[in-house]
Amino acid sequence: MTIFIYFLSTLFTFCLMEGVAWFAHKYVMHGFLWGLHEDHHRVHNNLFEKNDLFALIFAVPSALLFIFGSLEGIDFRFFMGLGILIYGICYFLVHDVLIHRRFKWFDKTTNRYFRAIRKAHKVHHKHQQKEDGECFGMLFVPLKYFKETTKKEAVWK
Ligand SMILES: [Zn+2]
Numbered sequence: 001m002t003i004f005i006y007f008l009s010t011l012f013t014f015c016l017m018e019g020v021a022w023f024a025h026k027y028v029m030h031g032f033l034w035g036l037h038e039d040h041h042r043v044h045n046n047l048f049e050k051n052d053l054f055a056l057i058f059a060v061p062s063a064l065l066f067i068f069g070s071l072e073g074i075d076f077r078f079f080m081g082l083g084i085l086i087y088g089i090c091y092f093l094v095h096d097v098l099i100h101r102r103f104k105w106f107d108k109t110t111n112r113y114f115r116a117i118r119k120a121h122k123v124h125h126k127h128q129q130k131e132d133g134e135c136f137g138m139l140f141v142p143l144k145y146f147k148e149t150t151k152k153e154a155v156w157k
């Protein structure tokens, strides 16, 4: 039973993080912290972006949950911290590697879900300004991008 609760804590937090990431992207990064996110909407050749600081910001609640969830033996908070960590890793692999190709790792994939994700995020990047953005989510892809992704072509095309 305990293991089931731990598993649910991780799964629930992982799913919750998609909502948190969507909210933060739409209302914080395209809001009062636009100054940190803006360089992600500009073309550049730098290795890092100010936008990368958000990864550190999201690491804080994860680290706190790991710490407080393991003070007197491990409890569900530890597994919530794990959920945030796993979401962060997935976000990095999908957003930074698969979509923005900061590392050339899975260029050959023809997976429909990955191509739909990439298409949706490219729509987000069509907008260069703080206002009138769309597609603020990441792992959850609106159905219409799935439907548009019919032909089998590699993901970077
Ligand atoms: Zn954005």
Ligand SMILES: [Zn+2]
Pocket: 040, 041, 100
């Ligand atoms: Zn970028």
Ligand SMILES: [Zn+2]
Pocket: 040, 095, 100, 121, 125
């Ligand atoms: Zn992006």
